[in-house]
Amino acid sequence: GSSSSNEATNAMRKANEKTENFRVSPAKLGSADIVHTLAFPSISTADFQFDLEKASDIIVEKAEEFLPKVGTARLVLVDLSHGSKILSLVKAKASQKNIDSASFFTFVGDITKLRSEGGLHCNVIANATNWRLKPGGGGVNAAIFKASGPDLETATRVRANTLLPGKAVVVPLPSTCPLHNAEGITHVIHVLGPNMNPNRPDNLNNDYTKGCKTLREAYTSLFEGFLSVVQ
Numbered sequence: 570g571s572s573s574s575n576e577a578t579n580a581m582r583k584a585n586e587k588t589e590n591f592r593v594s595p596a597k598l599g600s601a602d603i604v605h606t607l608a609f610p611s612i613s614t615a616d617f618q619f620d621l622e623k624a625s626d627i628i629v630e631k632a633e634e635f636l637p638k639v640g641t642a643r644l645v646l647v648d649l650s651h652g653s654k655i656l657s658l659v660k661a662k663a664s665q666k667n668i669d670s671a672s673f674f675t676f677v678g679d680i681t682k683l684r685s686e687g688g689l690h691c692n693v694i695a696n697a698t699n700w701r702l703k704p705g706g707g708g709v710n711a712a713i714f715k716a717s718g719p720d721l722e723t724a725t726r727v728r729a730n731t732l733l734p735g736k737a738v739v740v741p742l743p744s745t746c747p748l749h750n751a752e753g754i755t756h757v758i759h760v761l762g763p764n765m766n767p768n769r770p771d772n773l774n775n776d777y778t779k780g781c782k783t784l785r786e787a788y789t790s791l792f793e794g795f796l797s798v799v800q
């Protein structure tokens with residue numbers, strides 16, 4: 570009757586209100602039963618000024634491509650605020666494509682404090698870095714290097730000194746690193762995305778043909794790097 574359909578509508582409305590961070594409880598995991606989880610920021614869309622609509626299409630496309638390959642592992646797009654436009658776009662597009670929301674979801678929080686402050690254990694995090702793989706510069710790169718102490722720079726140097734746009738490098742973190750022992754993060758994957766900011770190196774001058782190609786390559790390199798950790 571109409572009252573039960575009203576109830577159903579209300580239940581749906583309630584479910585839709587809980588927009589952010591609804592996956593906190595399934596993520597409460599001991600180290601023994603860890604579900605491999607990659608937390609990644611939206612590459613290139615802040616300091617590098619990449620278009621958000623185009624970036625959100627690419628994130629959803631690449632997540633959909635890689636989910637069958639990662640098995641039970643999870644991919645989580647992270648940003649700092651509940652008002653994040655990139656999180657809203659990706660969430661809407663992923664749900665349109667019926668992507669399994671237990672395997673790919675968005676999460677609001679500081680990527681360096683996901684377990685301690687958000688209750689979400691991610692054993693791998695991605696960093697939107699610069700071509701020199703150097704600390705600082707603001708954004709997520711500054712936050713991740715700062716939270717790691719000197720360990721991340723040392724561990725990074727063993728692997729690489731520079732990075733090309735579209736490429737990623739997997740860096741294992743020593744157990745002495747605060748990100749490892751406080752947050753349970755065992756690997757950082759540095760990713761260099763395409764740059765549309767005229768004040769940064771390798772500016773593509775709004776060439777989105779090149780830019781989209783490079784952003785796709787960046788997510789491919791990132792997810793392949795994550796696969797190499799999971800396997």
Ligand code: AR6
Pocket residue numbers: 610611612613614615616617618647648649655678679680681697698699705706707708709710711712762769
């Ligand atoms: N936790 C989660 N997400 C964050 C955090 C954080 N602590 N900080 C920023 N974000 P950006 P880019 C989000 O600018 O555009 C650096 O200077 C942010 O809201 O960090 O690839 C490097 O050295 C956005 O959604 O990276 C490079 O030179 C996303 O992370 C340059 O910026 C990426 O924003 C790279 O620029």
